[in-house]
Amino acid sequence: MGQPRPRRLALVVAPQPGESFASWIDRMATDMALPPGRVADAIGVSNAARATDGRPLLFGVALSALERTAIHAATGVAPATLDAMQLAAYDGTVLDLHDLAAVGWARKARSRQWALFGHSRACPQCLAESGGVWPLWWRLGLAVVCPAHRRLLLDTCPTCEVPLRRGTTTNMRVLSRTLLVAPSMCGSRINGRVQHKGCEQRLDELVAEAADRWLIDVQAAYLRAAGGAAMTLAGQRLSGAAWFACLRAVVCMARAAATHLPLPPSVPLPDTARRAFLADITADWRRSSGVQSPASRPPTAALTASLLVFAAPVVLTDGRAGLVEAIRPIAEALLATRAHRKKQGNSNGLLRAVAVPTIIDQARLLATPRRNGVVAHLGPFARSPAARPALLEHRHIPQVVTTSDYHDLIAEFLPDTLPRTGRRYTALALARLCGATTQISGSR
Ligand SMILES: [Zn+2]
Ligand SMILES: [Zn+2]
Numbered sequence: 001m002g003q004p005r006p007r008r009l010a011l012v013v014a015p016q017p018g019e020s021f022a023s024w025i026d027r028m029a030t031d032m033a034l035p036p037g038r039v040a041d042a043i044g045v046s047n048a049a050r051a052t053d054g055r056p057l058l059f060g061v062a063l064s065a066l067e068r069t070a071i072h073a074a075t076g077v078a079p080a081t082l083d084a085m086q087l088a089a090y091d092g093t094v095l096d097l098h099d100l101a102a103v104g105w106a107r108k109a110r111s112r113q114w115a116l117f118g119h120s121r122a123c124p125q126c127l128a129e130s131g132g133v134w135p136l137w138w139r140l141g142l143a144v145v146c147p148a149h150r151r152l153l154l155d156t157c158p159t160c161e162v163p164l165r166r167g168t169t170t171n172m173r174v175l176s177r178t179l180l181v182a183p184s185m186c187g188s189r190i191n192g193r194v195q196h197k198g199c200e201q202r203l204d205e206l207v208a209e210a211a212d213r214w215l216i217d218v219q220a221a222y223l224r225a226a227g228g229a230a231m232t233l234a235g236q237r238l239s240g241a242a243w244f245a246c247l248r249a250v251v252c253m254a255r256a257a258a259t260h261l262p263l264p265p266s267v268p269l270p271d272t273a274r275r276a277f278l279a280d281i282t283a284d285w286r287r288s289s290g291v292q293s294p295a296s297r298p299p300t301a302a303l304t305a306s307l308l309v310f311a312a313p314v315v316l317t318d319g320r321a322g323l324v325e326a327i328r329p330i331a332e333a334l335l336a337t338r339a340h341r342k343k344q345g346n347s348n349g350l351l352r353a354v355a356v357p358t359i360i361d362q363a364r365l366l367a368t369p370r371r372n373g374v375v376a377h378l379g380p381f382a383r384s385p386a387a388r389p390a391l392l393e394h395r396h397i398p399q400v401v402t403t404s405d406y407h408d409l410i411a412e413f414l415p416d417t418l419p420r421t422g423r424r425y426t427a428l429a430l431a432r433l434c435g436a437t438t439q440i441s442g443s444r
Contacts, residue, residue, distance in 0.1 A: 009042065012075045016133045020120070021060045021085040022165065023134035025175075026183045030132075037177030044070025045175075059175065060139075061117065062088040062100055085136060087115055093240040094140060094226040114141025114248065114297040119163035121153035121301055128204035132183025134165070140226060141297040142247070144211075144304050145219050151208035152270050153301045159201040162188035209270035215305055218312035222247065233315055234323035236359060243315065245357050250311040250330065251304070252354040253364070255280070256294035257333035258307075260340065267309050270302065277306035295353035314360070323363045331367040338408065349412030365409075394436035401426045 013031050015024045022036075025045075029036040044067060045059065058064075063071070063086055068079050083089065091097040095113050099105060110117055116139045123146035126135070137143055138153065145152055156163050167176065168189045179198060181187030187198040222244070225231050231243035238246070254261060258281050263274060280303055285292035298304045313326040338350055356364075401410070406423045414422045 007074065008076065009074055012077070015077060015081055015085060016130065018135045018137065019085060020134050020136040020139060021082075022120075023132075023183065024085060026134075026181065027132060029180055030182055033180065035176050035178055035180045037175040040175050041177075043074040058100070060086060062086050062097065087117070087136070087139060089136065090115075090140065090226050093228050094142070094222070094244045096241075111291065111296065115139055116141065116143075116163075119155075119166040121155055122164050122203060123149055123151055123153055124204055124206040124208055125149040125151065127184050132204070134183070137223060137226065140222075142219075142222050142251075142304060144301045144308065145215050146208075146211075147216050147220055147223075149208075150211050150216060152211050152272065152305060154203075154206065154208055155300045155302070157186040157188060157199055157201050157203070158206065160186060160188045160190050160199040162186070162190065162199070164203065209272060211270060211305070212268040214267075214312060215269075215308060218308055218316060221316060232318075233359065234317055234320045234363070242357065245355065246360050247311060247315045249354055249356045249360050250314045250327070251298065251307050252294045253330050253334060253351065253356070253360075254307045254310040255298060256350045256354070257330055257337045259286070259333075260336040261310065261329060261333035263306060263309060269306060269309060272302040273305040276300055276302035280306075293353050294351060314363075320363075323359075324366045327360070327363045328367040331364040334364070335368055335408070342407070347407075347411070349415075352412055352415075394431040394434040397427055397431045397434060397436075399427055400424050401430070 011031065013024070013028045025036050025039055025043075028043075029039045032039060034042070040059075063082060068082055071077065071082055072079050087095060088097050088100070095115055097109070097113070102108075109115075119139075120134055121138045121143050122134065123138075126146055126149065127133075143153055154164060162168070164186070166188065179187065179189065181198060184202060184204040185198075186201040186203055189198045221231070225240035225243045225247075228240050231238045231240060233243055233246055258277065263269070263277055280298075283292075284290075285296075292299075298307055310330050314323065314330070317323045317326045334350065341347070341350065400420075400423045403419065403423070406419060406426060410426050411417075411419065411422060414425070417425070
């Protein structure tokens with residue numbers, strides 16, 4: 001059932017450094033005066049990359065060996081250059097695409113991986129200067145500002161309100177075989193019968209909001225991590241992936257606690273970002289557990305920018321003391337949010353789907369020490385036996401930990417466990433951490 005090998009095309013637009021695969025196809029389409037779906041057919045983008053309903057599955061995410069060979073044969077573009085245009089170029093840094101071949105990957109990835117699989121953000125000035133080249137990094141989940149023009153990236157077209165490069169309001173039909181859209185035009189099909197050409201908004205004429213230095217700094221650090229650079233956080237050397245895991249966790253924590261985390265008025269922030277933050281506080285997802293949760297990628301650049309007000313100082317901090325200080329507002333807001341939810345009878349763990357790296361978790365616990373209860377004091381050491389306080393022995397541990405400690409720190413890790421049982425288990429576990437070797441010596 002092999003497809004015929006595409007013939008070498010006479011004229012091929014050269015990909016620009018950092019350009020996304022979809023952008024390159026769009027520019028070739030304009031050059032050849034052929035809809036992008038036809039160009040994709042001509043160069044050998046297989047139907048496996050697009051579902052029968054038109055939604056792109058792996059288009060722009062990864063190339064199969066067969067496609068790579070075919071596209072190279074048709075266009076003469078080096079295989080490594082073709083791979084660099086796929087989101088998989090960020091696999092192992094700010095994305096984890098190791099299970100790409102698994103069934104149902106596309107659906108799962110959309111919720112777990114912080115990337116824009118079906119649309120892109122954009123800097124209008126970059127589009128104007130490049131003649132419509134869309135960089136790949138605009139599709140990363142935390143792409144927020146353009147470092148060159150110091151502007152907030154746009155998410156949606158102001159005219160049709162469809163996310164950029166999504167194609168239509170309902171489906172993500174980026175590879176149309178009938179409609180040719182210029183790289184600097186919106187082109188979304190809102191109502192095909194009325195508007196044959198799609199939305200005619202020129203994207204390169206829009207003006208995005210100015211962004212401040214601090215936002216550029218955290219964006220630049222994120223892009224370094226995405227590129228695989230070694231990072232430091234609180235004096236600790238981290239891989240790009242580990243640093244991003246910290247950033248992601250802190251963004252999630254800030255979003256989860258946003259109801260009790262006021263935006264400081266002194267921090268310079270675009271107006272849309274402030275509005276997005278306030279809108280997210282009252283958003284529906286906080287009341288009903290649907291597709292969105294605190295673990296989800298914040299949907300827009302504006303909302304992300306507002307959450308970075310709290311997350312940037314944490315991930316860009318130098319020393320360990322600075323880390324605890326930087327995370328304190330978030331840690332306190334998390335406690336307040338938890339208490340508020342408990343009062344309303346909601347005992348679901350606020351961060352249960354969020355993977356919080358140890359360095360962040362320890363800083364959070366150190367930032368909000370409790371006067372009572374041994375659990376609060378032991379919390380920071382629980383995951384790092386090396387840091388166990390030498391003077392603390394298992395005979396100091398009570399048989400049952402206090403109710404409040406159990407609820408605040410442990411309960412969410414022991415779902416479906418009766419508090420009575422959980423408090424006892426916790427005490428035993430703490431005793432073990434302090435050197436008790438048997439249950440008997442632990443429960444003494
Ligand atoms: Zn720009
Ligand atoms: Zn539009």
